[in-house]
Amino acid sequence: MEEIKINDTFSTKINFKDYESKELTLNGMIQNLRNLAWGGFLILRTPDYHIQTVYDRNSINVDPDELRVESAVKITGTVKAAKIKDKSIFPQDFEVQVTKIEVLSTPSVNPLPLDTTKKELNAGLDTKFDLRPLTLRHPKQQAVFKIAAVIYNEFGNFLAENGFTRICSPKMVSSGAEGGANIFDLEYFGRKAYLAQSPQFYKQMMVGAFGRVYETAPVFRAEKHDTSRHLNEYVSLDFEMMLENGFIDIIQVESGMLRHVLAKLAEKCSKEIALLDIELPVLNKIVMIPFQEVHEIIFEKYKKDFRGEKDLAPEEENLIGQYAKEKYNTDFVFVTHYPSAKRPFYTMDDPNHPDQTLSFDLIFRGVEITTGGQRLHKYEDYLSKMEKMNLNPQDFKGYLQAFQFGMPAHGGLGFGLERFTALICGLANVKEASLFPRDINRLDP
Amino acid sequence: MEEIKINDTFSTKINFKDYESKELTLNGMIQNLRNLAWGGFLILRTPDYHIQTVYDRNSINVDPDELRVESAVKITGTVKAAKIKDKSIFPQDFEVQVTKIEVLSTPSVNPLPLDTTKKELNAGLDTKFDLRPLTLRHPKQQAVFKIAAVIYNEFGNFLAENGFTRICSPKMVSSGAEGGANIFDLEYFGRKAYLAQSPQFYKQMMVGAFGRVYETAPVFRAEKHDTSRHLNEYVSLDFEMMLENGFIDIIQVESGMLRHVLAKLAEKCSKEIALLDIELPVLNKIVMIPFQEVHEIIFEKYKKDFRGEKDLAPEEENLIGQYAKEKYNTDFVFVTHYPSAKRPFYTMDDPNHPDQTLSFDLIFRGVEITTGGQRLHKYEDYLSKMEKMNLNPQDFKGYLQAFQFGMPAHGGLGFGLERFTALICGLANVKEASLFPRDINRLDP
Numbered sequence: 001m002e003e004i005k006i007n008d009t010f011s012t013k014i015n016f017k018d019y020e021s022k023e024l025t026l027n028g029m030i031q032n033l034r035n036l037a038w039g040g041f042l043i044l045r046t047p048d049y050h051i052q053t054v055y056d057r058n059s060i061n062v063d064p065d066e067l068r069v070e071s072a073v074k075i076t077g078t079v080k081a082a083k084i085k086d087k088s089i090f091p092q093d094f095e096v097q098v099t100k101i102e103v104l105s106t107p108s109v110n111p112l113p114l115d116t117t118k119k120e121l122n123a124g125l126d127t128k129f130d131l132r133p134l135t136l137r138h139p140k141q142q143a144v145f146k147i148a149a150v151i152y153n154e155f156g157n158f159l160a161e162n163g164f165t166r167i168c169s170p171k172m173v174s175s176g177a178e179g180g181a182n183i184f185d186l187e188y189f190g191r192k193a194y195l196a197q198s199p200q201f202y203k204q205m206m207v208g209a210f211g212r213v214y215e216t217a218p219v220f221r222a223e224k225h226d227t228s229r230h231l232n233e234y235v236s237l238d239f240e241m242m243l244e245n246g247f248i249d250i251i252q253v254e255s256g257m258l259r260h261v262l263a264k265l266a267e268k269c270s271k272e273i274a275l276l277d278i279e280l281p282v283l284n285k286i287v288m289i290p291f292q293e294v295h296e297i298i299f300e301k302y303k304k305d306f307r308g309e310k311d312l313a314p315e316e317e318n319l320i321g322q323y324a325k326e327k328y329n330t331d332f333v334f335v336t337h338y339p340s341a342k343r344p345f346y347t348m349d350d351p352n353h354p355d356q357t358l359s360f361d362l363i364f365r366g367v368e369i370t371t372g373g374q375r376l377h378k379y380e381d382y383l384s385k386m387e388k389m390n391l392n393p394q395d396f397k398g399y400l401q402a403f404q405f406g407m408p409a410h411g412g413l414g415f416g417l418e419r420f421t422a423l424i425c426g427l428a429n430v431k432e433a434s435l436f437p438r439d440i441n442r443l444d445p
Numbered sequence: 446m447e448e449i450k451i452n453d454t455f456s457t458k459i460n461f462k463d464y465e466s467k468e469l470t471l472n473g474m475i476q477n478l479r480n481l482a483w484g485g486f487l488i489l490r491t492p493d494y495h496i497q498t499v500y501d502r503n504s505i506n507v508d509p510d511e512l513r514v515e516s517a518v519k520i521t522g523t524v525k526a527a528k529i530k531d532k533s534i535f536p537q538d539f540e541v542q543v544t545k546i547e548v549l550s551t552p553s554v555n556p557l558p559l560d561t562t563k564k565e566l567n568a569g570l571d572t573k574f575d576l577r578p579l580t581l582r583h584p585k586q587q588a589v590f591k592i593a594a595v596i597y598n599e600f601g602n603f604l605a606e607n608g609f610t611r612i613c614s615p616k617m618v619s620s621g622a623e624g625g626a627n628i629f630d631l632e633y634f635g636r637k638a639y640l641a642q643s644p645q646f647y648k649q650m651m652v653g654a655f656g657r658v659y660e661t662a663p664v665f666r667a668e669k670h671d672t673s674r675h676l677n678e679y680v681s682l683d684f685e686m687m688l689e690n691g692f693i694d695i696i697q698v699e700s701g702m703l704r705h706v707l708a709k710l711a712e713k714c715s716k717e718i719a720l721l722d723i724e725l726p727v728l729n730k731i732v733m734i735p736f737q738e739v740h741e742i743i744f745e746k747y748k749k750d751f752r753g754e755k756d757l758a759p760e761e762e763n764l765i766g767q768y769a770k771e772k773y774n775t776d777f778v779f780v781t782h783y784p785s786a787k788r789p790f791y792t793m794d795d796p797n798h799p800d801q802t803l804s805f806d807l808i809f810r811g812v813e814i815t816t817g818g819q820r821l822h823k824y825e826d827y828l829s830k831m832e833k834m835n836l837n838p839q840d841f842k843g844y845l846q847a848f849q850f851g852m853p854a855h856g857g858l859g860f861g862l863e864r865f866t867a868l869i870c871g872l873a874n875v876k877e878a879s880l881f882p883r884d885i886n887r888l889d890p
Contacts, residue, residue, distance in 0.1 A: 001732070001733070001734045002732075002734075003730055003731070003732050003773065004730065004733070005730060005731070006697065006700045006728070006730065007697045010607040010697070010698055010701045011606070011607045012607075012608045012657070027687060027689050027853070028687075028853075029653070029656075047609070047656030047657040047687070072822075072853035072854065104853065105822055105823060105851060105852060106851060107851035108824040108848070109849045131846070133846055134846075134847075136654035137654045137850075146610060148611075149610055149612075152613070153601065156598065160594070160598060162457075163456055163457045163458060164492070165492070165591060165594055166594035166597055166598060167590070168597070168680045168879075169881060170663075172677070172678055172883055184632075185632070186629055186630065186631035186640070187630070188888055189669070189885050189886075191888065195617075195631070202881065205577065205578040205890070206880070209578065209581035210492065211457075211490065211492030212457070217662065217663065218615075218616050222634075224634070232617070233615055233616060242472060242473075244472050253455055255451045259451065283451075284451070285449065285450060285451065286449045288448075377517075377550055378553075379553040397889075397890075398575075398889045402578035404552060404554045405515055405557060405579045405582075406474065406515035406516055406517060406551060406552035406553075407517065407550060408472070408550065409517065409550070435613060435614065436615045436647065438615055443638055445842075445843025445844060445846070
């Protein structure tokens with residue numbers, strides 16, 4: 001039996017100022033090496049940043065020519081003031097004069113299959129994904145996921161601060177929320193189960209209980225086409241809320257959330273933003289255009305005729321994004337009142353125009369990033385809508401009971417973390433914003 | 446096209462002091478009703494709290510006898526100071542004198558299948574789970590999930606503040622991390638895939654890149670036995686980190702994290718803690734007992750002989766919890782150095798005692814809540830361990846490559862949100878800490 005004290009601090013961040021001219025021991029991996037005649041520079045990767053260390057060939061305990069990138073090392077040295085050029089990598093004006101290097105482990109392949117020390121990682125997508133444990137050691141690759149983590153966390157922080165309760169809904173379910181064929185099924189103790197395409201049914205049920213709920217969790221879509229916009233598994237950021245003024249309440253909360261996330265990105269990811277040369281968008285007003293009007297604008301301004309189509313083509317999303325940028329100087333445009341024909345059964349139709357819905361998409365830089373809207377909340381409205389759509393209420397019994405128990409007017413939205421991250425980071429393919437992407441051809445690593 | 450301003454505030458919380466003697470409109474659900482001869486009390490459920498409203502039979506616009514619990518309503522009234530007895534429900538000393546009630550929707554079943562207005566929800570587990578959209582409207586049921594949400598969020602907040610990067614690893618995988626038969630499989634575009642039993646492989650691969658990582662996500666276990674300790678799907682809170690001093694680093698971070706979570710529960714969940722009559726545990730030192738010593742203690746003190754067993758029986762966990770409480774006045778005890786025979790291939794053996802591992806379980810109030818430890822980090826160690834255990838490295842190629850690229854000494858742990866929540870809340874069955882539990886018999890709702 002042993003009884004010990006709990007540490008006071010758990011951070012690996014160091015205030016180098018406190019260590020000036022003092023000895024320090026650092027653990028990390030060798031991110032980069034520059035060996036010169038007199039000695040050289042070793043860039044150490046730690047959980048917080050890349051630290052510049054400098055060594056004198058004659059006064060260290062190892063032969064620097066035998067050091068290798070991606071070795072784990074323990075470095076002892078003296079902290080000294082230094083002008084650090086690239087603040088995007090290391091924010092403090094210090095470096096470490098090495099006195100001792102202890103090599104703790106070394107890659108067992110030599111050379112490494114990719115050079116992660118170059119400014120750009122020169123590899124095709126498949127190579128990048130095949131070698132994920134290595135490619136993610138490249139600073140620019142890492143930066144994408146530092147940004148994704150902040151988006152994920154600040155989405156939740158904003159909602160938790162504003163009365164939303166986090167829920168964790170099951171991913172193995174008895175029926176699909178989005179319908180269609182793109183659903184994975186599995187055998188569940190002798191029965192058929194499905195992987196949840198979205199937490200839709202669960203977040204609605206939980207609005208009845210908690211009033212405002214959110215979830216951040218994986219969803220699964222068995223899409224058979226391999227595109228730059230789709231993943232077969234992605235992280236869905238969802239919320240659902242009681243409404244007082246209709247679906248504008250959802251648009252307001254989404255706008256507030258995005259504004260919060262963007263402010264936090266600017267604050268917490270300045271290194272990554274500089275490294276990736278990103279320009280963060282600004283959201284300072286809500287611009288809304290009804291669906292029908294989008295067709296008209298595209299026709300009048302761009303001479304493309306999509307009028308009569310029940311959905312927006314990717315080209316239209318792109319053009320309306322361009323239009324909003326030119327006319328309203330915004331990267332964000334809400335397209336509202338999509339046709340009923342293209343929305344799922346739980347969507348509320350506009351009482352004034354029953355062929356339109358009280359729903360919307362948010363187009364960001366010409367790409368749809370969220371789908372949201374008001375839902376039906378009366379049991380009898382579900383029954384009549386399902387009859388119209390040839391759905392059997394018996395298949396949705398566990399869900400529909402919520403509406404028998406009384407439900408407030410409500411709505412919400414979902415958006416894909418990877419797609420938003422990719423757009424923020426300027427990545428051409430959404431898969432680059434997934435640590436381990438899943439597509440029709442890829443299940444490994 | 447419409448252009449509107451973004452709201453300044455998104456919270457539904459109200460500072461009633463600002464509204465004293467003024468009119469206010471509130472949206473919510475009727476949590477409870479007490480109809481008396483002169484009028485009565487209506488408790489309104491909002492996303493933040495239950496608000497006491499009081500009405501005069503002769504001066505409101507509806508017949509109060511026709512109001513029903515679980516209706517959605519919009520209430521207009523005047524705020525007035527009042528002594529609120531039960532601060533666990535509503536923290537401010539105000540109530541609302543109703544002038545107008547607008548009923549927005551009403552339950553379509555009458556009576557509701559369960560009475561959620563009683564102090565205790567009197568129903569068996571199956572009924573509770575079958576009627577989840579209703580049972581979760583009971584204040585004591587809700588309290589459990591408000592507590593779970595804070596545990597989930599503060600686990601992440603603590604780690605994000607201390608250099609850990611959030612990762613999102615795939616749940617559809619090509620091989621299981623924990624081995625054994627309790628794995629769900631699915632058809633993935635003509636191939637066989639599995640549902641991840643844990644993010645183990647992925648968080649290890651990502652330690653090589655980020656140094657410190659964490660994840661909060663569902664995991665799936667096809668356990669065929671239906672017990673009060675198991676779920677077939679649960680939320681796993683995981684972290685993995687570079688080590689400097691061995692597995693004590695993991696125990697330190699876990700202790701710091703738990704201390705942070707407990708402090709935040711005390712701060713943010715005072716209402717729920719009072720309502721559920723919970724005593725929060727205290728963690729102010731680390732108590733560690735080696736596995737072999739546990740057997741000896743149980744034998745000497747409790748006259749039960751488990752010596753020679755390669756694992757702890759639930760009875761032993763319970764007794765060692767009792768022992769730690771009596772001897773060290775703690776609810777937490779770390780049992781270290783589990784036998785190699787019972788730990789997975791990636792576990793690092795103790796170089797001084799190769800039949801023991803550098804791993805541990807944390808026992809909280811007599812129940813194991815986390816399993817953690819140091820992992821192998823050298824490629825050749827994986828190969829020899831896998832040979833010993835008759836595993837084929839080819840089946841783990843995508844994962845094992847990480848160790849070829851160089852890896853630091855590392856380790857981590859995982860723990861189940863529901864199990865910890867159940868123990869904190871004093872629930873007898875872990876399923877009660879799952880919004881929509883999944884077990885061998887239950888896939889719905």
